[in-house]
Amino acid sequence: MKDGLISTEHIIMIVTATIIGTLARVLTIKEDFRQYPSYPNGYMLHLVTGFVAAALGAFAIPALMTKNFTAVTFLTVAIQQFRDVRKSERESLKDLENTEYAFRGDAYIDGIAKTFESRNYFSLIVAFVTALTMQMIDSNILWVNIVIGSIVGIIVLYILKRFSKGKTIGDIAEVKIGTIEIKESELFVDGIYVSNLLGSDNASKMFQTEGLAVVIYPHEDHYRVALDNYGQRQAALFEATRTLGVKRYHFTRKEYEKGIIVITLVPIIKDIDKLVEAVKKTPLLESVKKSHAVMDTNLVGRE
Template structure:
């Protein structure tokens, strides 16, 4: 009978699993990007979140009962979450040829890392909840549950604030661009975009139904991020994913002042949605650079 867990430990484990799983639920949100898709995408991430929360929940009872073998399951969790990232990356790459525009390898890598990290959220929140309940150790189960739940949600809030990324709208101004077609060549705000319009009908279609936005970096050093091909491809993908593409989609940059152009003939002709989609495109981790750190390194080297 010594192997049986007590009522208090059962309450601790159950509460930690519930709070940890809730943390994963709260970090899954269906935004304008429509990802993950409903319902299968949700189910996959909720189940992996539940498993992550379970691993975090059993760690403290396992240590308290000197069951150190059970704690080694945490190392298996790391491998499991890496497999989640790998499968997510492979799934998104398989879908590349079905989209209006490519996401690009950099964007896919960022999405897959995000889903991996949010499983750690569930694990850490469940672990924090369990530790708190063990430390409070009140005679009242409700005091333990409430204390653990509050601390778990605080940990979730801190983790979300810490991991929150920026978007293009944070470092750049996004405005509608004026489209011009000259001899079948496409220009936006005087920036040469393409000579691939070809026929008269294609040129007429872009003049009548085409939409374009111009991204202006707020500071000069933001050009390093915005002009990165992976970042521009991500912005083009979000634009086409939000509005659809009737025909043609382009992204170009102006080498003089760092302006970036997104142009397309959308299915849903809505300039405000186009601007919003580009603004909310996440800044990819692979493209971000710290201007302050770069400056300090330069000064230090001198």
């Protein structure tokens, strides 16, 4: 009967690797807070799936060591589970589309859903590497195994975080405050025509007194390929409206000659610095990364 039981070393290995793997999810979930659909229930949901992912990663090494090779096939279950995470995240965000100030857009939703899926792989890989390290060290002193396994797990997490960290609009463009001007009910920002939807006196007055605008200037001409993308502009507008709220009206407009993008709205919170920050920190969508300059990861160099 005792032969059928799992050994103490393996239990410790599984527990340590699961804890480090779950910790990996806890540490990466904060980064996603801005994109988060719901708090605290959405938070809880991803912590639990992170825990399950970590547990799956942690079980792989003990399963191999006990010659239980077929048990490793449960990793395929993990892949299916993570795909479901992506699917459910996408569905959830799409359901929310009609209730937000501005649409996130399909491209942004796809990017967020992919991020959530990949963060589960973080948990799995970190837990797996932690367990593998503990097995390889195989010291007689229990604490040595735990400490070294945990350290290696955390290093792997750091590398994965740097690798997966995407770029933002602020990395490839300059975001400046725009000057709003209304000429005969037409809205201009820094001399760029934006909209003529301000036909009534109230609308013109409201935009003139309460409107905020930012203008995005790409650093290089080829960055326009990413910035001009409608999904990317929609994502920037979404982040702007979500940060400040919308009292009335929100517009985005691109100027063709120089590739300048205008984002303007009448916000609830009138804070231009927040607006500039929100636009700067808007992630560059994976689906619009077409140039090598923006595809470089942050694995080496600055974070």
